[in-house]
Amino acid sequence: MKILFINPVVRMEDVPKHVPYGIALLAKICDLKGYQVQVFDANAWRPSRADVARVLEADRWDVIGIGGISTTYNYTQFLLEEISRLPFNPFVILGGGIITSMPHDIMKLMPRLDLGVIGEAFQTLPEVLDRLAHGNRNWEDVKGVIWRDAQGQSHLNSPRELMYKLDELPYPAWEMFPLEEVYFPNxxxxxxxxxxxxxxxxxxxxxxxxSLICRFCFHLGLTGDMTVYERDNNRDVVFTYERDxxxxxxxxxxxxxxxxxxxxxxxxxxxxxxxxxxxxxxxxxxxxxxxxxxxxxxxxxxxxxxxxxxxxxxxxxxxxxxxxxxxxxxxxxxxxxxxxxxxxxxxxxxxxxxxxxxxxxxxxxxxxxxxxxxxxxxxxxxxxxxxxxxxxxxxxxxxxxxxxxxxxxxxxxxxxxxxxxTPYPGSEWYYTYKDRILEQYNNDLDAFMRDLGDATNVTAVIxxxxxxxxxxxxxxxxxxxxxxxxxxxxxxxxxxxxxxxxxxxxxxxxxxxxxxxxxxxxxxxxxxxxxx
Amino acid sequence: MSFLKGNYKLAQEVAPSQEEIPADKLLEQEYYKTALSKLGGSIAFIMKEKTFLWKGDEEDAAAKDAPS
Known part of the structure; x- marks a missing residue:
């Protein structure tokens, strides 16, 4: 099975300085599982639209995995548009804070997504890939995912337990990133x-x-803060003061x-x-x-x-x-x-x-x-x-x-x-002031997400x-x-x-x-x- | 090189003074200059020579030491 990981552009205002640690770990985990893996570090390369298209067409990917924080929203939407133009139909997975903070909203705003990994992906992604490799697309009992049914309706599953034996993680696949070309010069x-x-x-x-509870902060579902509640037969995430x-x-x-x-x-x-x-x-x-x-x-x-x-x-x-x-x-x-x-x-x-x-x-x-x-x-x-x-x-x-x-x-x-x-999605103040935030964007969540940057500029005022x-x-x-x-x-x-x-x-x-x-x-x- | 240019010659030219930065401060000065040019967001720093190294309120300490 061929997997393409994409690291979206985080912000254009600064040169790329940080290898995405989560993607590098996941790429190594998939490598060790025996999958064929390529990494496209768009944030490092800052490629033209034509080059993005060439990368996406470079092979017939079975799976495209994109991961990032909320500020990659714009670029992720751009990537999904480009993926939609492909003459084949890869299974598209999104992970990271961008979807963990608001799973149903993101599935709605990004209709090309097939599945989202909610919270930590170290155990969830291999299980998803194993099912795909065996032609099994039944996601109902896979913890830590949001998936789409045949009618396009999104369903959030129970949360995945956090991984405690962290030392079992391999070292990140730094060799799959442009260290000499981009990162070391920066x-x-x-x-x-x-x-x-x-x-x-x-x-x-x-x-x-x-262990702290700063109300403007969000822990990406990695610190025991995230739980799932059910109401009217629908599940959604909520972020608590629990810290693990x-x-x-x-x-x-x-x-x-x-x-x-x-x-x-x-x-x-x-x-x-x-x-x-x-x-x-x-x-x-x-x-x-x-x-x-x-x-x-x-x-x-x-x-x-x-x-x-x-x-x-x-x-x-x-x-x-x-x-x-x-x-x-x-x-x-x-x-x-x-x-x-x-x-x-x-x-x-x-x-x-x-x-x-x-x-x-x-x-x-x-x-x-x-x-x-x-x-x-x-x-x-x-x-x-x-x-x-x-x-x-x-x-x-x-x-x-x-x-x-x-x-x-x-x-x-x-x-x-x-x-x-800045009230980033997933933070307490995002929920406290959600109505006021959306009012500032004519109740358009997409517009708010597109406006989010690294907090050096004013976005939604709280x-x-x-x-x-x-x-x-x-x-x-x-x-x-x-x-x-x-x-x-x-x-x-x-x-x-x-x-x-x-x-x-x-x-x-x-x-x-x-x-x-x-x-x-x-x-x-x-x-x-x-x-x- | 002189700060003053005119139609007569001064008895003594006024040239830009060469600021003498101690060798062990050169890197620090370069750091301040570079960081200041990119100031904003996470780029922030402490000017060491301007820092009042605060070691707690002296008044508090004095109050603690004072006989009750």
Whole structure:
């Protein structure tokens, strides 16, 4: 059986930098099962329409598998149009966050799809392929899929259990991606000096999920958050506050890095985990410590760190492994940060989001403004660059949180142009504000999906105090630290809008609400915010 | 090279000064310049020399130390 995996273009605004880890794993799983596999990394190649057509016609594919997050919506629709023109009829499967977040909606918006994999595909896709290989197209008892019946009606099956023995996963099929042609020339990451000098970077995912409940975030159905409910003989997904984080063993991770170094001569690794620190806390602080100690024992420590001297590009490029990851302001500590630096960590991405305690509490971030500042200092003091991600436009964003952000930026030396709070499908705030979101797109879900980007631009606004024009203007003035103009507008705002709104969100009691939701007593799992 | 160009010669030319960046700061300066040119979204950073390394509220600490 011939399988073509396609990685859709994620966004055109940036060069391709990241091999899609999930597709690379699935390609290797299919390879080991004995299928004939090709990968078309459209995001890497950015091909013309004619070239896409040539790729699709390059063989008579039995299966075409496409995977991605919600922001690949536009390109996935384009791919499906092109697939529809083929003179043969491959079985088309879509997986990833794009369909996991809204299975029925996507099946409706993408009529060419035959089947969707909902949540984790490591076990589901092989079962689907095995059935196809044996001419069996009965999907009723396959967990973790949405499928279409002869009348075109979509049916969602029970969820697939998460895979717990993660170390049984093979290493990703990096050999099927254009590393030398595209990815290694784009190795540079502008998050640290060492990242900027990276020559051969690859990414790895050493864990799945995050134990926190940030209301703008979505875990792709990989962290125990997703469940299925049934109403009127129809099933649909709902995302809860359940968290079931999973992680590879330190041995698997370090052996993988050694393999990457030996096979691909890499000099930099981006850990793309949602949040390394939650895994570390869940293991009582042993997980990251073991990873770091084993990296040093394996001889991966960069020589300039071993010799306690600054990184010198003339001497140190390509020596040892530098790496980056994700951290959390209330879960990091000086001991682990120091050890991470010793093991080659150059920068850590912190979703600090805000420096206002009300906003942070409503996000469900589990941090305070004070902890955010302490984390910056602690990380810098241990020789690691903290990347201070910021977002504006939260539901309770107000002038006070804007002033708090600018004050903290000045105090801490933060240079940033914030993201806009964006209600991606699958996040709590997508469901909380769904009606309002769709109103902004004339109730056209397709238009909203096509508009979604990487949150650097305004899309659907969920702020209850600011509209899109105000948010755009405020961000520009914040970046310029133009407090005078912001204060001027602050004075005018009340005349235009009246009293500010400070909605409060809560998660407590969600298990009871989930039961009420399942039984039909409640229409939404999430509680409408108080004080709208 | 001089900042001033005119129809007479100054007693002393005013040339652009050569900013002396310590060798160990060259890479850092290059990083700031490059990151700033791409600022936005996930590209954000901390200017180390401008950072007030916050170690908690001194007032809080003083309050804790004060005899009750």
């Amino acid at each position: 190795s540079q990451t502008l998050f640290s000096e060492e990242g900027m000098m990276a020559q051969r970077r690859l990414d790895i995912n050493s864990s799945y999920g995050c 984080i999973r992680y590879h063993s330190p041995d698997y991770i370090v052996n993988l890095i050694v393999y990457m170094k030996e096979k691909y001569s890499i000099d930099f690794i981006s850990f793309f985990d949602e949040n390394l620190m939650t895994m570390n806390v869940a293991t009582g602080g042993t997980w990251l410590r073991e990873i770091c100690e084993k990296m040093i024992s394996a001889g991966l420590q960069p020589p300039h760190i071993r010799e306690s001297r600054p990184f010198d590009p003339k001497r140190d490029i390509g020596k040892g492994i530098h790496w980056s990851g994700t951290s959390h302001a209330s879960l990091c500590n000086p001991e682990i940060l120091n050890l991470m630096r010793q093991a080659g960590c150059s920068h850590l991405v912190y979703g600090l989001e805000s420096f206002n305690d009300r906003v942070l509490k409503n996000i469900g971030k589990g941090t305070t403004a004070r902890q955010n500042k302490e984390a910056i200092a602690m990380t810098l003091n241990n020789g690691i660059r903290p990347i201070p991600n910021q977002i504006i436009g939260f539901p309770d964003e107000w002038f006070d949180s804007i002033y708090d952000a600018m004050d903290a930026w000045d105090e801490m030396g933060v240079v940033v142009k914030p993201f806009f709070a 702020s209850q105090n600011f509209n899109s024009v105000e948010l755009l203007g405020l961000r520009e003035l914040m970046v310029r630290r133009d407090r005078r103009k912001i204060r001027e507008y602050d004075g005018l705002w009340a005349k235009l809008h009246g009293q500010p709104k400070f909605p409060k969100f809560k998660s407590a009691g969600w298990r009871d609400r989930l039961e009420e939701f399942r039984s039909g007593e409640r229409l939404n799992l999430y509680v409408d915010p108080i004080g709208q």
